Amino acid sequence: MSPRTRRILAAVVAVIRPRGHGFDQPIDGDVLDEMERFFPFLPWPLRLGLPAGLRLIEFGPPLFVRRLGRFSRLPPEDAAAYLEGFQRAGGLRAALLLGLRTLVLLAFYQHPQVLSSLEVDWAGRAEDLVRRRAEIVG
Numbered sequence: 001m002s003p004r005t006r007r008i009l010a011a012v013v014a015v016i017r018p019r020g021h022g023f024d025q026p027i028d029g030d031v032l033d034e035m036e037r038f039f040p041f042l043p044w045p046l047r048l049g050l051p052a053g054l055r056l057i058e059f060g061p062p063l064f065v066r067r068l069g070r071f072s073r074l075p076p077e078d079a080a081a082y083l084e085g086f087q088r089a090g091g092l093r094a095a096l097l098l099g100l101r102t103l104v105l106l107a108f109y110q111h112p113q114v115l116s117s118l119e120v121d122w123a124g125r126a127e128d129l130v131r132r133r134a135e136i137v138g
Helices: 003-016 028-041 044-059 076-089 091-109 112-117 122-137
Strands: none
Touching: 003 028, 003 044, 003 076, 003 091, 028 044, 028 091, 044 091, 076 091, 091 112
16 A cells, blocks of 8 residues: 555544543554555456545545545544435545544454454353353363
8 A cells, every 4th residue: 555545544534433431542643554464355347446446535635525536634523424425415525534534443342452442352262152051062
């Protein structure tokens, strides 16, 4: 991923990821890294289209909200409203935002700090299930 694409994606992550209620861990970089690791597994049309879609998000404010500047430089409230406009627009813009939101939330909610704050212990749960299964079989 190019540095420019990564910068745009970092701005998207900053807007989309949950905040408050115990979710204020400084993990945006980890979420971004996890998303980047997942990109090679996307279908080829998405691997080609995603960078173009991110450029559309970055350079779209003059076109979509009549505001000069780039998305990555918008204040947080304006950036969130801008992405909400993508969602309301429907079509390819809404599909792009839905895909990005899905990737961000998957990476965010699988982060160890977030799982810990939610008191989710997948390894412990797996051990409990194996132990219960062994009790039933044995």
